[in-house]
Amino acid sequence: MARRILFVLMLGALLQTPAFTQAPSVLQPGTSPLIVFRILFTTGAAYDAAGKEGLASLTAALLAEGGSRSMTYQQIVDAMYPMATSVNWQVDKEMTVFSGTTHVENLDKYYALLKQMLLDPGFRLEDFTRVRDAAVNFIKVSLRESNDEELGKEYLYNVIYAGHPYGHHNRGTLSGLQRITLDDVRAFYRAHYTRANLVLGLAGGYPKDFDTKLAMDFARLPAGTSDRKAFEAPAAAAGTRLAIVTRDTRSTAISLGFPIDVNRSSPDWPALSVAVSHFGQHRSSNGYLYGRLREARGLNYGDYAYLEYFPRGMFQFTPDPNLARQQQIFQIWIRPVEVATGVFTLRAALYEYDTLIRAGLSTEEFEATRQFLTKYSNILTQTQSARLGYALDSRYYGIGDYNSYLRDALARLTVEDVNGAIRRHLSTKAMRIVVVTRDAKPFEEAVAKNTPSPIAYNAPKPKEIMEEDAVIQSYRLNVKPQDVTVVPVERVFE
Amino acid sequence: MSIFAARRVARRDLVAVAVIAALALALLYRSQAAGETGSGNLFPYAYFVDDLPNGLRLVTVPTDYPNMVALYVVVRAGSRDEVEAGKSGYAHLFEHLMFRGSENYTPEQRDAVMKRAGADTNASTNQDRTTYYAVFSKEDLDEVLAEEADRFQRLKYAEPAYKTESLAVLGEYNKNSSEPLRKLNEVLYQTAFTRHTYAHTTMGYLQDIQDMPNQYAYSLEFYNRFYRPEYVTVVIVGDVARDATLALAKKYFGGWERGSHVPAIPPELPQMESRTAHVDWSSPTLPWVAVAFKGPAYSDEVKDKVALDLLSDVAFGSNSELHRRLVLEEQKVDELFVDFANHPDPELFTVYARIKNANDIDGVREQVLSTFARFTTDTVDQAKLDATRSRIRYSFALRMNSSPAIAASLAPYILLRRTPDTINKVFALYQQVTPQDIRTMAAKYFTETNRTIVTLASKTGSQ
Numbered sequence: 001m002a003r004r005i006l007f008v009l010m011l012g013a014l015l016q017t018p019a020f021t022q023a024p025s026v027l028q029p030g031t032s033p034l035i036v037f038r039i040l041f042t043t044g045a046a047y048d049a050a051g052k053e054g055l056a057s058l059t060a061a062l063l064a065e066g067g068s069r070s071m072t073y074q075q076i077v078d079a080m081y082p083m084a085t086s087v088n089w090q091v092d093k094e095m096t097v098f099s100g101t102t103h104v105e106n107l108d109k110y111y112a113l114l115k116q117m118l119l120d121p122g123f124r125l126e127d128f129t130r131v132r133d134a135a136v137n138f139i140k141v142s143l144r145e146s147n148d149e150e151l152g153k154e155y156l157y158n159v160i161y162a163g164h165p166y167g168h169h170n171r172g173t174l175s176g177l178q179r180i181t182l183d184d185v186r187a188f189y190r191a192h193y194t195r196a197n198l199v200l201g202l203a204g205g206y207p208k209d210f211d212t213k214l215a216m217d218f219a220r221l222p223a224g225t226s227d228r229k230a231f232e233a234p235a236a237a238a239g240t241r242l243a244i245v246t247r248d249t250r251s252t253a254i255s256l257g258f259p260i261d262v263n264r265s266s267p268d269w270p271a272l273s274v275a276v277s278h279f280g281q282h283r284s285s286n287g288y289l290y291g292r293l294r295e296a297r298g299l300n301y302g303d304y305a306y307l308e309y310f311p312r313g314m315f316q317f318t319p320d321p322n323l324a325r326q327q328q329i330f331q332i333w334i335r336p337v338e339v340a341t342g343v344f345t346l347r348a349a350l351y352e353y354d355t356l357i358r359a360g361l362s363t364e365e366f367e368a369t370r371q372f373l374t375k376y377s378n379i380l381t382q383t384q385s386a387r388l389g390y391a392l393d394s395r396y397y398g399i400g401d402y403n404s405y406l407r408d409a410l411a412r413l414t415v416e417d418v419n420g421a422i423r424r425h426l427s428t429k430a431m432r433i434v435v436v437t438r439d440a441k442p443f444e445e446a447v448a449k450n451t452p453s454p455i456a457y458n459a460p461k462p463k464e465i466m467e468e469d470a471v472i473q474s475y476r477l478n479v480k481p482q483d484v485t486v487v488p489v490e491r492v493f494e
Numbered sequence: 495m496s497i498f499a500a501r502r503v504a505r506r507d508l509v510a511v512a513v514i515a516a517l518a519l520a521l522l523y524r525s526q527a528a529g530e531t532g533s534g535n536l537f538p539y540a541y542f543v544d545d546l547p548n549g550l551r552l553v554t555v556p557t558d559y560p561n562m563v564a565l566y567v568v569v570r571a572g573s574r575d576e577v578e579a580g581k582s583g584y585a586h587l588f589e590h591l592m593f594r595g596s597e598n599y600t601p602e603q604r605d606a607v608m609k610r611a612g613a614d615t616n617a618s619t620n621q622d623r624t625t626y627y628a629v630f631s632k633e634d635l636d637e638v639l640a641e642e643a644d645r646f647q648r649l650k651y652a653e654p655a656y657k658t659e660s661l662a663v664l665g666e667y668n669k670n671s672s673e674p675l676r677k678l679n680e681v682l683y684q685t686a687f688t689r690h691t692y693a694h695t696t697m698g699y700l701q702d703i704q705d706m707p708n709q710y711a712y713s714l715e716f717y718n719r720f721y722r723p724e725y726v727t728v729v730i731v732g733d734v735a736r737d738a739t740l741a742l743a744k745k746y747f748g749g750w751e752r753g754s755h756v757p758a759i760p761p762e763l764p765q766m767e768s769r770t771a772h773v774d775w776s777s778p779t780l781p782w783v784a785v786a787f788k789g790p791a792y793s794d795e796v797k798d799k800v801a802l803d804l805l806s807d808v809a810f811g812s813n814s815e816l817h818r819r820l821v822l823e824e825q826k827v828d829e830l831f832v833d834f835a836n837h838p839d840p841e842l843f844t845v846y847a848r849i850k851n852a853n854d855i856d857g858v859r860e861q862v863l864s865t866f867a868r869f870t871t872d873t874v875d876q877a878k879l880d881a882t883r884s885r886i887r888y889s890f891a892l893r894m895n896s897s898p899a900i901a902a903s904l905a906p907y908i909l910l911r912r913t914p915d916t917i918n919k920v921f922a923l924y925q926q927v928t929p930q931d932i933r934t935m936a937a938k939y940f941t942e943t944n945r946t947i948v949t950l951a952s953k954t955g956s957q
Contacts, residue, residue: 034895074818081813082881084889101895103888130825133850137828141780146673248777251668283616285593286605295601298661301669314669317614336669368609375612375631382562382629382896458661458707459654490778 022215023195026391028203028384029211035107036385038201039098039118039218040322040392043192043227045172046093046165052180054135054172057091058128059188061135064089064098066127068116073127076113085110087117090322092309093166094231095396096192097322101385104205115217121189128182135171136178139493143169148253148336148436149314151245155492156255156434157309159243160329164234174494194224199395203388231326234259236430242447242479243433244440247489252342252437256349257331258430262307262421264324265397270409271421272307278369279356280305280332283317286372289332292352296465297457299337299345306331318380321389324396330426339439343446343453346433347475351468357426360419370410377403428478440486447479536890536921537914539900542736544743548752549724551912552743555731555904557897563635563732564901565628567642568908571720572622573696574839575757580705583663583698584716586619587706590659591713592626593617597648599641607641610634614898619696622838623909629898632733636742643746646721653710660706667703674779675846678950682784682844685771686946690762692841722753727908732897762788762840768942773950780828781849781951783859785866787944789843790935792836792910794919799836801927801935802843806832807882808874808932809865810845816865820847826854836910842946843939852951859947870937873929883924890921 026038048055064087067073080086083106088099098118102110143151154169161167168176200218202211236259262268280287282304285295289303308328310319332353337345361369381387381403390402399405435443445451452474461469542554571585595601608615611634617626628638651659670676680695687693697703706713728747730739765788790798810816810832820827829848835841845866849858894900907916 032895034892074813074822078813081811082884082888084885084887084892101892103891106888126822126825130822130828133825134828137780137850140778145777145779148672149669250671251665253669285601286609294662294665296658298658298665300665301662302665317616335665337665338668368606372609372612376614378562378631379612379614379629382559382898384895457658459657461654 022219023198023200023221025200025202025211025215026388026395027211028388028391029206030204030384032204032384033104034101034384035104035204035206036101036202036388037099037114038322038385038388038392039114040199040201041096041193041197042094042199042396043197044092044094044096045168045170046231047192047227048168048172048176051176052184053168053176055176055180055184055188056096056192057171058132058135058177058180059185059192060089060091060096060098061131062123062128062185063117063121063189065131067122067124069120069122070116071113072122072124076117079109079113083110087114090320091170092323093170093325095322095324097389097392099385099389107206107210111214118193119217119220123182123186125182128185132177132180136174138171139169139174139177144489144492145247147314148247148249148251149333150312151489151492152253152255152434152436153313153331153333154311155243155245155436156257156331156432157329158492159241159432159434160236160257160259161234165231166234166325166327169493190222191224192227193221195219195221196224196226199392201388201392203384233261233327238429239483240428240431240433240477240479241483242435242443242477242485244443244484244486245434245436245489245492246438246440246486247436249436249438251336252339252345252435252439253336254334254342254346254349254433254435255331256334256431256433257329258427258432260307260328260330260425262425263326263328263397264308264393265399268421268425269307270406271413271417272425273373273406274366274369274410274413274418275356275361275422275426276305276307276330277373278361278365279353281372282306282310282313282319288356289349289352293334293345293348296461297348297455299341299348301335303335303349304333306333318386321386321393324393339437341455342435342437342439343442344455344473346435346443347446347453347477348472350428350477351472351475354428357422357428360422361415363415366415366418370413374407374410377406433479436489444484444486447477447484448481450474450476535918536887537917538894539914541914542740543913544736544740546723546743546748548748548750549722550743550747550750551727552740553727553729553904553908553912553914554734554736554739555729555900555914556734556736557732557900559732559897561631561733562897563630563632563730563734564898565630565635565638565642566729566731566901566905566908567626567646568727568729568905569624569626569720570622570725570909571624572620573694573698574621574691574759575720576691576694576698577758577760580702581709581712582694582702583696583706584713585624585720586696586698587660587663587713588716588721589617589619589624589626590663591651591656591717592645592649594649594651594655594659596645597650598644604641604645607637611638613638621692621696621841623905625905627898627901635730635734635738639742639746646726647747647750649717649721656710656713657707660703663706664703667697667700670697674773674775674782674950677773677775678782678784678948681771681773682786682842682946682948685769685948686765686786686788686842687762689760690839691759692762692839719753719755719757722755723747723750724752727912729901729904729908731901731904759839765944769946771946771948773948774953775950776953778954779950779952781852781855781949782846783849783855783862784844784846784948785859785862786842786844786946786948787866787940788840789834789939791838791840794911794916794923797923797927797931798935798938800920800923801931802834802939804879804882804924804927805869805874805932805936806834806843807885808878809869811882816861820858820861826850826858836906838910855949855951859949866936866940869933870940871933873933876929879927879929879932886924887921
């Protein structure tokens with residue numbers, strides 16, 4: 001807890017912005033003709049008022065996909081069109097970022113648009129209606145009815161953070177979105193789009209003094225007061241709990257996880273990164289869990305593990321920056337499996353996870369993963385936009401240059417550090433499981449009666465797998481019947 | 495004299511040619527282009543094309559991004575090449591099997607090589623190609639290439655591993671199956687094409703996927719046909735020199751034996767009637783309408799494809815009249831986009847619209863159709879055409895922000911012509927397109943008998 005308070009104090013110091021100064025900035029001047037902007041506000045969905053969930057997100061969407069005071073959105077789109085540019089937005093719990101890249105030949109024209117969109121928004125009702133419809137359809141159709149994996153992953157966050165400021169999806173809730181008015185958006189903009197919350201990010205071969213011009217322009221925002229505050233760990237009642245989301249779908253998606261007291265600023269973050277990469281590196285055939293569930297058994301398309309929030313993982317291989325948070329969860333993502341093998345796969349994931357926390361990493365596994373991560377950080381930061389994004393996140397976490405920080409920390413690690421971090425942070429004490437399926441019954445029966453879930457394969461398996469399966473098929477889920485909830489999909493994100 | 499037919503294709507000298515100033519490039523070499531008003535190539539990097547006697551081609555693109563290397567291996571095998579009934583999805587299955595070990599590397603040994611290199615490695619398949627990639631530090635090039643060359647030439651998987659991997663493909667089908675657009679596309683292509691293999695999706699039909707475990711022998715045959723040097727182009731982009739990449743390519747791929755297979759892809763017969771289909775979606779969703787016309791194949795010599803490329807943005811892009819009306823003003827549609835990718839054979843020009851209210855399906859479809867019809871008689875505005883050319887130029891430049899991004903941008907063109915030069919040729923062709931050309935091509939392709947319309951709506955109502 002002391003460390004948490006220290007982190008928040010440190011965060012506060014970093015974000016401290018006296019009213020008479022310009023906003024802080026992260027500048028990465030270079031020679032590239034591509035100029036990258038990342039205009040960051042340290043505010044987000046965790047600051048949505050109760051009953052108005054989705055307000056931070058709608059505000060950002062309206063700025064990036066709406067008109068300014070002097071130009072309609074159509075006029076902005078027309079002006080962007082020949083430059084092939086846009087303003088992209090992303091809202092997370094504690095961060096809102098507007099990003100865009102322009103060729104230096106178009107810098108003045110692009111910046112003139114970006115500036116007025118963020119500093120002089122139009123707040124037109126027709127734009128508001130459109131972006132709110134988009135948010136509603138995102139939740140109702142894209143999330144609930146088109147992508148069982150993301151549905152499961154996001155619902156897991158809802159379950160873990162129930163009653164916490166992180167407890168709703170970044171895009172909001174359906175009821176919250178319906179209650180939000182254009183005046184609410186205006187008020188949110190006035191209160192949160194302030195110099196106290198602003199960090200300017202700029203990279204590329206921009207002209208001399210352009211950064212000064214940027215800072216001067218954004219100094220027009222009100223000074224405001226920083227949104228910074230400590231977000232406590234969620235109340236995580238002991239025991240494993242199972243939430244089943246039912247919908248008419250071909251297969252069964254599974255996500256599980258629990259809150260951890262580790263973020264990128266924590267001393268144990270590098271060690272835990274090694275453990276998690278070893279166990280389930282995102283979209284890699286190198287992960288241990290992937291090897292056991294997909295490669296050895298053919299249960300699904302992939303199985304991974306995470307230490308930080310990583311939305312849209314089915315569409316991308318590297319995470320988006322600027323999703324920095326004080327609170328994170330450890331998460332396992334089991335990609336959809338056949339309905340008949342759902343319970344077995346869940347048991348297998350828990351079994352393999354238990355193996356990890358019991359046995360830790362061998363020296364060989366540790367060395368291989370350390371070497372991988374040392375080099376892989378170059379992959380994560382290979383574009384200017386990513387480097388700028390990571391630098392903004394590093395500023396938030398107070399860790400200096402990300403690549404150097406990670407490389408140095410990894411160089412100092414030992415296998416004992418990693419296994420110690422596993423013992424300190426990974427457990428099954430407060431596991432939360434989310435299953436998206438059309439058939440809740442096998443899961444309920446496995447909980448109530450520990451009904452075995454034997455599996456048959458289409459090809460002979462090695463003895464070692466068969467022996468392991470014999471254990472897995474009856475592996476206890478350790479969920480009390482009263483800790484199982486079944487929710488029809490139309491009830492989630494309400 | 496080298497036995498390898500090598501040629502160096504250097505970036506053209508910058509000369510002042512005002513007529514094509516809109517494509518004035520060398521965009522990524524700003525310091526060199528400073529003060530120039532002339533033209534270069536859209537693809538701004540010097541590159542080297544080397545052909546090995548066995549038919550394998552190596553394309554090397556040194557860049558000024560330090561340390562990193564992107565290795566892309568483009569195999570001319572896609573679902574287009576799956577000509578036998580009941581055998582859809584095998585090009586994609588091979589994308590999976592290629593990770594199942596080779597003569598000198600077990601899957602675990604391959605993983606270890608990639609892990610030591612800190613590599614980002616994966617693969618993808620579409621109608622026309624399978625693309626394998628790895629991105630890593632330059633000091634690991636030799637080791638990575640040795641391993642990759644082994645699996646392309648000496649893939650080795652036993653039947654049990656084959657059967658297990660076919661289940662991972664089923665898993666991929668499963669994870670995609672909740673997305674309505676996947677089903678819409680499956681039906682669209684099945685309806686529009688009756689002979690050509692574009693009729694089936696790259697993922698393949700579910701029944702064919704479910705039968706894959708029984709087709710071990712066929713899988714070996716598929717590998718034997720297509721995993722041959724004449725089907726493969728190795729693209730290496732990044733902090734590399736051509737001499738070194740060529741030496742490695744000779745060393746690791748030089749002994750690969752040329753194959754003999756020539757796929758007999760049945761040509762699609764001219765469509766003689768408009769076609770429609772409808773998908774009943776079992777769970778709540780928003781309705782979709784897809785309006786498709788058979789379009790021209792890729793060409794960097796004749797204008798059909800490039801003229802319609804330009805029209806796709808003008809007529810249906812983010813600042814089109816139709817977008818303004820349907821998305822911004824009437825707000826009846828929340829997604830409007832075109833798919834008209836480059837393919838070696840004629841494929842579809844498809845406009846997709848997601849409709850907010852099921853009552854508007856007919857009205858939206860009519861607005862899309864009348865937009866197609868309008869451009870068969872009206873010429874596009876010259877200023878809009880110029881703005882679209884500018885957009886294409888800058889969007890290409892903005893994508894080239896890392897060595898892997900450059901390699902990824904190259905891969906589709908490598909499939910089509912096996913050289914980056916086709917990018918420069920096709921963008922030169924864009925400059926020659928007139929409003930009249932666009933009208934001519936619209937009238938040629940956007941005919942009623944060449945059209946397929948597919949709708950999708952929820953059986954249970956639009957949520």
